[in-house]
Amino acid sequence: MAGWKGLLPSGYGRQPEHSKDKNEYFVVFVPDFGLNVYPDQPTEFKGVIEDCYPRLVEVASLIQEIINNFMGLPPNFLKEYNQTRDMEFMTAHRYFPATETENNGISAHEDSNCLTLIFQDEVGGLEVLKDADWIPIEPIEGSIIVNLGDIIQVLSNNKYKSATHRVIRKGAHRHSFSFFFNIDGDKWIEPLPQFTTDIGESPKYRGFHYEEYIQLRVRNKTHPPSRPEDVIHVTHYSI
Numbered sequence: 551m552a553g554w555k556g557l558l559p560s561g562y563g564r565q566p567e568h569s570k571d572k573n574e575y576f577v578v579f580v581p582d583f584g585l586n587v588y589p590d591q592p593t594e595f596k597g598v599i600e601d602c603y604p605r606l607v608e609v610a611s612l613i614q615e616i617i618n619n620f621m622g623l624p625p626n627f628l629k630e631y632n633q634t635r636d637m638e639f640m641t642a643h644r645y646f647p648a649t650e651t652e653n654n655g656i657s658a659h660e661d662s663n664c665l666t667l668i669f670q671d672e673v674g675g676l677e678v679l680k681d682a683d684w685i686p687i688e689p690i691e692g693s694i695i696v697n698l699g700d701i702i703q704v705l706s707n708n709k710y711k712s713a714t715h716r717v718i719r720k721g722a723h724r725h726s727f728s729f730f731f732n733i734d735g736d737k738w739i740e741p742l743p744q745f746t747t748d749i750g751e752s753p754k755y756r757g758f759h760y761e762e763y764i765q766l767r768v769r770n771k772t773h774p775p776s777r778p779e780d781v782i783h784v785t786h787y788s789i
């Protein structure tokens with residue numbers, strides 16, 4: 551838990567006035583750590599969240615195994631590399647209706663973690679960047695959207711892309727729910743030999759401790775740089 555302590559408070563939050571992102575959110579960390587702040591009402595809230603939590607871990611672990619296999623890694627490689635389940639968190643977002651002059655919900659970004667599960671309501675607005683075009687991710691009831699994050703991009707030496715995505719606000723309030731499957735802050739992240747030396751490719755990133763990277767990413771939010779080129783992305787570690 552060391553990685554998150556003091557970085558992101560749990561519970562309700564709203565983007566600061568200076569932020570271009572227009573949403574409010576509710577953050578939940580690993581329930582066993584006892585750091586979560588829940589509302590009193592509705593009374594079922596805490597129980598439902600804490601019931602969902604291990605199921606989300608289970609689904610994400612299964613998807614990690616599928617990713618392990620399509621990356622061509624030895625069986626259970628990612629499972630053994632990513633053993634600690636301390637850094638997961640989930641966020642419920644509410645995006646306010648667009649106004650006549652602006653519609654930014656969440657600016658374009660990549661998630662810094664391993665993989666994210668997103669559940670969205672019927673309003674829509676999530677978009678993913680593909681070959682310079684923004685593709686809307688149309689709501690499909692009962693579906694889960696899976697985004698690969700920066701860790702997979704670095705491990706695979708750019709073979710698998712961390713999804714660049716954003717939320718455009720529509721005419722109605724939009725609700726979504728994201729579960730961020732993560733890795734321990736102590737972990738050293740660098741391109742794996744399977745994607746570099748074994749195939750004669752040079753690494754595209756220098757190694758880093760994950761905790762250092764998330765601290766830089768949180769700083770992007772708490773102290774937004776005035777120049778867009780100073781916002782930290784995983785390319786900070788590019789060689």
Ligand SMILES: O=C(O)CCC(=O)C(=O)O
Nearest residue numbers: 643668670676717726728
């Ligand atoms: O609300 C969504 O659909 C996406 C949220 C998101 O991208 C994030 O919180 O990183």
Ligand SMILES: [Fe+2]
Nearest residue numbers: 659660661715
């Ligand atoms: Fe995201």
